[in-house]
Amino acid sequence: NAGVTQTPKFQVLKTGQSMTLQCAQDMNHNSMYWYRQDPGMGLRLIYYSASEGTTDKGEVPNGYNVSRLNKREFSLRLESAAPSQTSVYFCASSDSGTSGRGGYQETQYFGPGTRLLVL
Amino acid sequence: QKEVEQDPGPLSVPEGAIVSLNCTYSNSAFQYFMWYRQYSRKGPELLMYTYSSGNKEDGRFTAQVDKSSKYISLFIRDSQPSDSATYLCASIYGNNRLAFGKGNQVVVIP
Numbered sequence: 001n002a003g004v005t006q007t008p009k010f011q012v013l014k015t016g017q018s019m020t021l022q023c024a025q026d027m028n029h030n031s032m033y034w035y036r037q038d039p040g041m042g043l044r045l046i047y048y049s050a051s052e053g054t055t056d057k058g059e060v061p062n063g064y065n066v067s068r069l070n071k072r073e074f075s076l077r078l079e080s081a082a083p084s085q086t087s088v089y090f091c092a093s094s095d096s097g098t099s100g101r102g103g104y105q106e107t108q109y110f111g112p113g114t115r116l117l118v119l
Numbered sequence: 120q121k122e123v124e125q126d127p128g129p130l131s132v133p134e135g136a137i138v139s140l141n142c143t144y145s146n147s148a149f150q151y152f153m154w155y156r157q158y159s160r161k162g163p164e165l166l167m168y169t170y171s172s173g174n175k176e177d178g179r180f181t182a183q184v185d186k187s188s189k190y191i192s193l194f195i196r197d198s199q200p201s202d203s204a205t206y207l208c209a210s211i212y213g214n215n216r217l218a219f220g221k222g223n224q225v226v227v228i229p
Contacts, residue, residue: 004162031215040127042221043163043207050215058216090162094215107153108217110162 002026004111006091012117013081021076021114023091031094032074033058033108034066036087043090049074081118089114122146123191125208125220134229138195142208142220145189149210149218152184154193157205157222166206167193198227 007022025032033048045058049068063085065077074093078085092108125142132138140154150171155163167182169175175182183192191208208220 033216040221042125042127043217043219045216048216092162107165107168108215110164112162113160 004091004093004109006089006111006114008114009112010115010117012119013078014119015082017081018077018079019081019116020078021089021091021116022073023075023111024073025091025093025109026072027093027095027109028071029093029095029109030071032068033092033094034064034074034076035090035092036060036085037090037113038087046076046089078116081116083118085116086118087116089116122149122212122218123208123210123220125223127221127223129224129226131226131228132198134198134200134227136198136227138193138198138202138225138227140193140195140206140208140223140225142191143189144191144210144218146210146212146218147186147189149212151211152182152191153209153211153217154180154182154191155207155209155219157207159204163207195225198225200227200229203227 004025030051034046035043047066049055052071067075091111094108123144154167156166157163169182172186179196181194205222205224207222209217
């Protein structure tokens with residue numbers, strides 16, 4: 001089991017360029033998440049997908065789009081990168097039950113992260 | 120105001136000391152609380168998980184939740200250099216989303 005994988009590991013973009021961050025999980029989890037982590041700000045939720053075919057905005061969705069391609073894959077797209085999007089991006093997945101009330105089995109598992117620098 | 124507050128200050132302790140980390144939360148509906156550990160340049164990994172109030176022990180780690188004061192704590196006994204990491208508290212809310220604290224960087228000095 002690879003768990004949650006992310007590509008690329010590191011990327012440098014110029015302002016205005018676009019790119020897609022890829023995430024895949026092999027744990028058959030229903031839910032997937034994209035976070036960004038910035039110094040002094042902690043982890044902030046960008047978008048999440050509670051199940052295949054659904055996506056919802058999180059805390060900081062502006063400037064991003066997502067696609068839940070299938071149950072395994074959840075991609076994050078920056079259409080026109082800005083320096084403010086310089087961050088470390090983490091994908092996570094969880095096996096959320098129908099209640100969504102939480103439980104140990106619904107713990108989120110994180111990928112290794114993508115470091116993005118926008119010049 | 121974030122729903123989970125964690126003073127993000129770094130903490131340096133000598134090897135063998137007890138590490139004490141704290142968070143507060145504002146939403147009375149929170150019932151499930153976690154501590155994640157994040158090593159440098161890695162993703163967070165679940166360290167401890169507790170439900171409602173009380174203590175939970177796992178080896179050198181103890182997680183404590185006091186729902187009356189909305190306080191979450193993590194204690195690390197006999198700290199080791201391998202415990203040097205950032206520790207993030209979190210709680211689950213709607214649709215299995217996590218509200219995270221900002222994290223505490225802990226350095227255990229040999």
